[in-house]
Amino acid sequence: MSADASKIDPKDFRDIDPGDRLLMGPGPSDVPARVLQAMAAPCIGHLDPYFLETMNETQQLLRHLFQTQNALTIPVSATGSAGMEACFVNLVEPGDEVVVAVNGVFGTRMGDIVNRIGGKLVKVDGEWGRAVDAEAVARTVKGCKPKVVAVVHAETSTGACTPLEDISKIAHEAGALFLVDCVTSLAGIDVPIDRMKIDAAYSGTQKCISCPPGLSPVTFSAAAVKALDQRKHPVVSWYLDFSMIRDYWGNERKYHHTAPVNMIYAIREALRIIAEEGLEARFARHWLNHRALVAGVEAMGLSMLVPEKERLPMLNAIRIPDGVNDLKVRKALLNDFAIEIGGGLGQFAGKVWRVGLMGHSCRRKNVFLFLSALEAVLKAEGLKAKPGAIDAATAVYASA
Amino acid sequence: MSADASKIDPKDFRDIDPGDRLLMGPGPSDVPARVLQAMAAPCIGHLDPYFLETMNETQQLLRHLFQTQNALTIPVSATGSAGMEACFVNLVEPGDEVVVAVNGVFGTRMGDIVNRIGGKLVKVDGEWGRAVDAEAVARTVKGCKPKVVAVVHAETSTGACTPLEDISKIAHEAGALFLVDCVTSLAGIDVPIDRMKIDAAYSGTQKCISCPPGLSPVTFSAAAVKALDQRKHPVVSWYLDFSMIRDYWGNERKYHHTAPVNMIYAIREALRIIAEEGLEARFARHWLNHRALVAGVEAMGLSMLVPEKERLPMLNAIRIPDGVNDLKVRKALLNDFAIEIGGGLGQFAGKVWRVGLMGHSCRRKNVFLFLSALEAVLKAEGLKAKPGAIDAATAVYASA
Structure with a gap:
């Protein structure tokens, strides 16, 4: 870099050419040509009738993938970690007790977010590389009054899969909402939101959906929406505030922020491929x-x-x-x-x-x-x- | 939609085909074919050496566009409104006084964010459709001890342009950081970050940069970085916490969240076109x-x-x-x-x-x-x- 960092010669920057990697890491995964082509369609306005219809279709395809009837089922306009943050900031208010099972990096991150937003974190410490022990969750939940019980379905940091059925029952018997990270599991293994009575779930596009990273599919049950409606404090994040965002994705079509138009094209195509398979x-x-x-x-x-x-x-x-x-x-x-x-x-x-x-x-x-x-x-x-x-x-x- | 919202027929979803709109609204603007093509290059890993070099180049090109030497100059992994939120959550702590000049929708939004994160909002009410009056800002700043003085350079809601030089002086004479929304101005009119002594600025990709929406270019001066380093409270947003994000964009390359790889390809190409012109x-x-x-x-x-x-x-x-x-x-x-x-x-x-x-x-x-x-x-x-x-x-x- 020259002494003046703002001075550049455009000829020093070549055409993008990442080559032909085979992506067998923890994500992103390989993106089908159809998805890349859809993403490269002309950008249009975020309130254009064609785009509004594209949003509706994307929501239908997401409901199919999540196996849910939830009305509030949308791709959050940022990567999977923002989906995690969106679920917690919309459901947790200062002082709310939140039980988080930690058996890897992403459970740890959940706890970090709960602390930042003023929730009262109650951790269930699990072994890294193992599923979360439902009985340990049950013991912890008995000792507090959690508003939310959160677990990572698929710990990307270790490859451990935590069964959801028992923990869902434990959460609901305690009157809590059940929040699930399915960033890595969704579209690869069964994540039946309604059947498992999951109240809030988030995922990422770059794992088993095989779309470039940039969006985070999220779904909220009626109980989660009710918790959102009954909040006493505003959601601390304006960008992730579902009480406004749902009016853009819903029938009101009220402008909130500019949707990432071409990324929506991309996930729609990736979801279409999933539905076809x-x-x-x-x-x-x-x-x-x-x-x-x-x-x-x-x-x-x-x-x-x-x-x-x-x-x-x-x-x-x-x-x-x-x-x-x-x-x-x-x-x-x-x-x-x-x-x-x-x-x-x-x-x-x-x-x-x-x-x-x-x-x-x-x-x-x-x-x-x-x-x-x-x-x-x-x-x-x-x-x-x-x-x-x-x-x-x-x-x-x-x-x- | 059928009675079971999760049941769909993939044949009901056609190939994406938005037609050939001419985008002359408030954004997104038309995206050059070169940018769409770059965006459709194969997705690769967010820690791949080729991608890390692409990130470096994107930062160089952004510094050129912002006319700045600022080390912390990055595209935030979400749309322009998230750039606004990123600037405030990183610089404002609970109880900090923040002067916000409001002459349209986006100044109003700044005030909303300051309130949500516990800042003490001091508004300068301006006329919609007019530039912000620097003397009104001076009077307001004299009546408080602001940590940040914030203004919208280009009010997208009205088309009014607020000159920055006088307000910059007023902010610095009061010992405050100067924060500027240049979502609509950047790449269309002069936004000389260093010359105007702007401490924090954010933009969007879908206005004069002519890249699809999805990223928010942000730059922080040394003084802004110092304020970040001296925080007493953690940044309320994990996703937008620059104290971690700078270690991914900096030499440490420490994983934070998965970068939106193909959107980075796109902005790099759009910035390259700008540098060529x-x-x-x-x-x-x-x-x-x-x-x-x-x-x-x-x-x-x-x-x-x-x-x-x-x-x-x-x-x-x-x-x-x-x-x-x-x-x-x-x-x-x-x-x-x-x-x-x-x-x-x-x-x-x-x-x-x-x-x-x-x-x-x-x-x-x-x-x-x-x-x-x-x-x-x-x-x-x-x-x-x-x-x-x-x-x-x-x-x-x-x-x-």
């Missing part, structure tokens, strides 16, 4: 490719972080074998094979790789490429993996 | 087309809302002649000519049209098309506009 088929695809990946990884002699019954299919945390250099392996996969995988977070930094099988990235050919590339890279690093990874994966597909 | 040429283009538009409008016998010396070039508020139906005219422009213009907001609803000449939309051919279409539509509405609009506009271009 069908939810059941999509979930089955995620489980099948996951089983093949695990079979291959274990055949190689590597082991998974999360116990079998608590694993997510779309986020696979593999223990890094002793003596293997985390960064060197990931760099080799990126530079020699154009495959992105993720490293560990928090207490698992340097201890695990996080391999995503999300949405469009979740395909047999990618499982095969990853297994064969990892085998070669580990060999170059001096680790002689056991043979048979591809055979093991093939056997899974054959038996499906 | 050059700031001076771009500002001159906005002024020239504005003068031609006004000449044509006035030749028709219509009048502008804002006095000549206080007008913005990129947002032209035209008084609706008596007896003319606002909605019918706007619908005819949209349906018969595919031209979007904006209606009035707040006290000017039904009283003015807001005609944008922003970024890529700000071209001679669009001025001609708008003038001739408006003349025809008004005639169909029974208003016989005076002849000579095109001649008047032509004369402006000829004398340039």
Whole structure:
């Protein structure tokens, strides 16, 4: 950079050309060409009749994906973390008790947000890499009067899946709202909002929806909307205040902020692809490719972080074998094979790789490429993996 | 919608096809094909080396546009209103006095945000459709101890432009930070952050930058960063907390939230186009087309809302002649000519049209098309506009 940071030569900036990465990390996942093309349609006004109709369709498609009748089902105009913030700022008022189960980075983040907005945080400390223990939640809920009980369905930091049914019952028996982070689970495994009596849920576009990052699908039940209506204090965030935003997404069409028009085109197309595939088929695809990946990884002699019954299919945390250099392996996969995988977070930094099988990235050919590339890279690093990874994966597909 | 809102038939959802609107409203503006193409490049990881370099380049290009050396110069991962919220939540703590000049919708919104986050709002009430009176700001600042003095440079709701130099001096003499909304002005008229000693500024992508909505460029001076460092309370918004976000955009590259990758591609390309044109040429283009538009409008016998010396070039508020139906005219422009213009907001609803000449939309051919279409539509509405609009506009271009 020159001494004057504001002086530039435009010729120093080349055409964008990110190459052809295969995204098998914790997100974003690969985006189908149809979604990129839809996103590149001409931008139009955020109150244009065509765009208002596009918003309606996007809401219908989101309700299908969330398996909900909830009227307030919208994509928040920012990434998944803003969806988390939106759920808490709209439902929690200063002094409200909030039970948050923490078994990874994203539960920790929930607690951080509750503290910032003046909620009274009551944590359930869970083990990282394991599902949240419903009985521990039950004990904690008995000791307080929570307005909200919050849990991360799919901990992206570890690959652990927490069953929702029991915790939903515990929350409702305590008269609390049940809030769920389904950033990584939605569109990859079953997230039946109405059947599970989830009152508030948020997700991200860049995981199993396979749309670029930039929006956060959120849905609120009638009980959550009632809590919003009965607030005593204004929502601390103007940008995320659903009491106004619902009048833009609802029939009033009242201007709040300018919607991210082309991102809405993109998620609509991604949701359309999901509807065409069908939810059941999509979930089955995620489980099948996951089983093949695990079979291959274990055949190689590597082991998974999360116990079998608590694993997510779309986020696979593999223990890094002793003596293997985390960064060197990931760099080799990126530079020699154009495959992105993720490293560990928090207490698992340097201890695990996080391999995503999300949405469009979740395909047999990618499982095969990853297994064969990892085998070669580990060999170059001096680790002689056991043979048979591809055979093991093939056997899974054959038996499906 | 069927009785079960979550049941849909994917065949009911067609390919996205918004048509070829000409965007001459208050934003979004027309997006150049190069920007749409860049946005449709393959999505890659938000920590991918190529993307990190793309982030660096985007910051360099933003510093050029803001005419600043400020290290903390980034696109916030949400639309312009989130940039407004980001500036206030990072700089204002509970109990801090904040002087906000209000001469339209967006000054009003600033005040709303200050109240929500516990700041002590001290309003300078200005006239809608006029520039803010610097002397009124001076009087108000003398009566309190403000931490921040905030003003909207370009009131998108009225088209009034407030000069910044005097208010900047008033703010600094009072020991306050100077905060400026340049959502609509940036990239259309001169917004020299360092020369005007602006401590915090935010903008939007969908006005004169001519990128789809979805990001909010923000810049913080060293003094603003110092205020952030010396905070006694955590920033109430986790998503907008610059004390963490700067570690992702800075050399640490510490993960905060997933950046909206493809939107970053888009703004980088839009900023590259701006750098290629050059700031001076771009500002001159906005002024020239504005003068031609006004000449044509006035030749028709219509009048502008804002006095000549206080007008913005990129947002032209035209008084609706008596007896003319606002909605019918706007619908005819949209349906018969595919031209979007904006209606009035707040006290000017039904009283003015807001005609944008922003970024890529700000071209001679669009001025001609708008003038001739408006003349025809008004005639169909029974208003016989005076002849000579095109001649008047032509004369402006000829004398340039």
